[in-house]
Amino acid sequence: QKEVEQNSGPLSVPEGAIASLNCTYSDRGSQSFFWYRQYSGKSPELIMFIYSNGDKEDGRFTAQLNKASQYVSLLIRDSQPSDSATYLCAVMGDTGNQFYFGTGTSLTVIP
């Protein structure tokens, strides 16, 4: 398995704050990067994807990609208690047939 690393957390932030989640990957050939949210006992649900260097914003979420540093992050603005979940970074290789998840970061938003 290709290496995709995340801080396991837990990460706690107060409601309304910005949550910052980080991910590094080992395969320089990786092309697409995804952030998923997973609630306990459920399968992952896609938050957003990014494949170009820079920032991509979608509502309260911003993904940041730096291919030179092999680093992708997710910022959650105005965090809500409902954002409390495990966040998984996923990386797709250049052939499209390799899709690997990071270890996940547990986020708790405190009301």
Added chain:
Amino acid sequence: GAVVSQHPSRVICKSGTSVKIECRSLDFQATTMFWYRQFPKQSLMLMATSNEGSKATYEQGVEKDKFLINHASLTLSTLTVTSAHPEDSSFYICSARDRLAGGYNEQFFGPGTRLTVL
């Protein structure tokens, strides 16, 4: 978004029996399906990549004779856990990629199957 179903959602079996899990793409054709396993408080581990009409590609350390994958059509892949043992107890999740989606190759996940081997 596209819908992927899994059946059964939960199964309890005795050690030594075989269990089949189905993964279906309901409203799209999936040339590629992925099978993952997730142990408690751990991330999803890719077990194998399944392409319609061809043999599955297994990740290192995954026994292909124990975890049989069949992808007979563009909407159905099955995972059979043969001679299951308690250490096979896990949450099994499939995902599928829309053949026509192109672009960023989003995967759509099934709801998962909770396998408990007694």
